[in-house]
Amino acid sequence: MHLVGNSLQVGKFAKLSLVLFCAVLLVLIYIPGISGALYYDDYSNLEGLASIQSWGEAWSFVSGGHAGPLGRPIALLSFVPFASGWPENSQGILFFNVVVHCFNFLLFFLIGRECLALIGNVERRLHFRIALMSALMWAVLPILASASLIAIQRMTGLATLFGLLGVLGFIKGYAWAERRPFLGTLAQLSVLGLGTLLSIYTKESGALFPVFALLIDFFVVRLKGERDGWPWLRRLVLCAPLLFVLFYISPIRFDWFAVNSYRGFSPADRVVTEWVVLWEYLYRGFFPQSPTAYGPFHDYYGLKTLDLGVIAAGMSWLAVLLFAFAYRSRYKFFSFAVLWFVAGHLIESTSLMLELYFEHRNYVAMYGICLFLTVAAFTAKGKIARVAPWLLGAYIVLLAAVLLAITSLWGQPQEAADTWNKRHPGSARAALHAVFLEQSKDDLAALGEQNSEYISRERMAFALKVLDRTKQACPDCLDIRLQGVMYSCVISDGHDTASRMREAISVAETGRINVTVVDQLFNLHTLLSANQCGSLGFSDLLSLIELLEQSSKMNVAVYGAKIYFVKAMIEQELGQIDMVWRSLSQAENIAPDAVPVLQYQVYFALEQGDISRAEQAIARRENDAQVASTLPDELLSAMKQAIAEARE
Secondary structure, eight states, rough: HHHHHHHHHHHHHHHHHHHHHHHHHHHHHGGGGGGGOOOHHHHHHHHHHHTSHHHHHHHHHHHHHOSSSSSHHHHHHHGGGGGGTTTTHHHOOOOHHHHHHHHHHHHHHHHHHHHHHHOSOOOGGHHEEEEEEEEHHHHHHHHHHHHHHHHGGGGHHHHHHHHHHHHHHHHHHHHHHHSHEEEEEEHHHHHHHHHHHHHTTOGGGGGHHHHHHHHHHOOOOOSSSOHHHHHHHHHHHHHHHHHHHHHSSSSSSSSTTTTTTTTTSHHHHOOOHHHHHHHHHHHHHHHHHOOOGGGGOOOOOOOOOSSSHHHHHHHHHHHHHHHHHHHHTHHHHHHHHHHHHHHHHHTTTTTTOSSSSSSSTTTTTTTHHHHHHHHHHHHOOGGGGEEEEEEEEEEEHHHHHHHHHHHHTTTTTHHHHHHHHOOOOTOOOHHHHHHHHHTTTTTTTGHHHOOOOHHHHHHHHHHHHHHHHHHHTTTOOHHHHHHHHHHHHHHSSSHHHHHHHHHHHHOOOOSOOEEEEEHHHHHHHHHHHHTTTTTTTHHHHHHHHHHHTTTTTGSSSHHHHHHHHHEEEEETTTTOOOHHHHHHHHHHHTTTHHHHHHHHHHHHHHHHHHHHHHHHHHHHHHSSSOOOOOHHHHHHHHHHHHHHHHHO
C-alpha cells in the first residue's frame, strides 16, 4: 500500500510538472511578441492612463471607459498599475496579457478534466491527456494571438479568466449538489454568477458564460442521487441569460433593417455577412496559414450580399446546428463543439453593430472544437487508434510553430507594419499604422537640425508612397487621402497638394467617415492657419466639409459635432460670422453635452460683444437636467466669471 501511495504521488507530481511545463512553454512562444507596437484602440481607450497622478484621477480613468455600454471598469483598473510608465512600458502590459492567457490555458485544462470525469463514457486513464492536449491546442491557436498581443485586448483575456473561474466553480459544485441538492445548486449558481458579474464588467461578452455553463449542464452532466426538481431549477436559471441574450440581439428589440448611421449598414446586413465570417474563422483557426494571414487589420472587410454563396453559408450553418441537436446523444462532443462555438459568437458575430471581423472574437468559442478533436484522436478505433494521438501531437506542434512565427513578426513592429500593409492593401488602418511607426522612429532632434529635417521629409515621402498604394485598393478611404494632403502640405509643391485635395473632395460625399478623418480636419485647419499648404485655402477645406454634411454619420456625436466645430473655425477664419453661429448650433443639436462647443459659443459671443448670446448658451444646457449633470463645475464657473467681467 505504501508503494502504491508513493507511485500515485509521483504520478500526480509528474502530471503537475507537465502542465506547468506547457504553461512555461506557452509563455516562451509568446515572449517574442511583447516587444510589439501599440495599436489604434490602445491609444483611444487608454489615452488618460499617463495623466493619473492621484486616486481621484485613477477613479476618473476607471469609471470613464467608453469601449462598451458598461465602460469595462475592471479591465481599465488592471491598467492603472502601469500608469506611470505608459506608453513606454507596453512590454510589461503585453507580458501581463500573456500571463492571463496562460492562466486561461490552465483553467480550460481543469474544466476539460472535470467535464470528462462527469461525462463518464471516456476512459478515466485518458482524462488527463485529453484535457491537457485540448487546452494546449486552444492556447496555441494562431488566430488567438491578437487577443494577447494587442494591449487593450486584455479586456478579452481578463473577462475570460473571471468567466472560466465561475464555470469551474459551477462544475465543482456538482459534487455538493449530489449530497445537498438545494444548497449545492445554490452554490453553483452563486459562484457562476459572481464570475459572470466580474466578467461582464471587464467586457460585456462575459454575459455568455452562463450559456457555456448551460451547455455543460445539458450535454455533459449525468448526475445520480439528485432530487427531480433541482436539476430543472438549475437549468431554468441558466436559461434566463440565454433568453436575455437572444432577446438583446433579436429584431424584437430593434429594427434589423434600419441602416445604422455610425456603421453605414443594417443589422440584417451584418447577420448575413457573419454567416460567411464564421466559416472563415474556422478555416483560419484550424487550417494553419502563413503568419502574415493573421493580424489586427481587418477594417476593409466588406459586407456580403445575399448571393448563392452567402445563402449556402447560412444554410450550411443551419444544417450543422440541426444535425448537432438531433444527434446530441450519439455525437455528444461534436454537438457540444458546434453549440459552444456558436454560443461564443452570439454577441459579437450577430446583429450588434460592431465591426465585421476581429480574430480575438474566437477566444472562448474555439475551445469546444479543440476538445472534440482531442477526444476524437484519443478514442479513435481500428488501425488509426495508435497513430491518432501522435498525429494530434504533431498538429499541435505545427500550430505552435506558426504561432511562434506570428509572435516573432509582431515583435518587430516596423517589419510587421510593412508586411500587413502589403498583405492588406485595402486596410486604411494598416497603412496609417505603418506611416505612424515610420514617423515615430528615433529622436530626430538628436540628429541635428539639418539631418533631422532631411530624414523627416524622407519619411513623409515614404508615407505618401504607402498611402498612395493603399488608396488604389480602397476607393472610399477618405482618411488615407486626407493624410496624404497633410504630408503633401509639408514636402510637396502646391500643385500636388491641390491635386490631392481635389481627389479627397471627389470622394468626400461617399467616403468613409471615421475618427481619423475628424482628427485630420483639425490638423489641416492648423496647417492652413500656418500657411503651410501652398495655394490651398480655408475655402477648399470648407468645400470638403460641406460634402461631408450629406453623410448620415453627421448625426453621430463623435463625428458630426466635431466636424461642425471645425467648420465653425473655418468660417470664422473666412469672416462668415452668421455661418459660425449656424455651425455651432448644429454641433450643439448633435451633442448638447459637448463642453468644447459650449466654450466656443460663450467665448466667441464675448469676442463679438454679444453677452446675451453667451448667457443663453449656458442657460440652454442648465435647463436640461441630463446635460447639466455632465458639465464640469470649474469650467462652468470660469465661463460665468468671464461673462460677468465682460458685463462690467
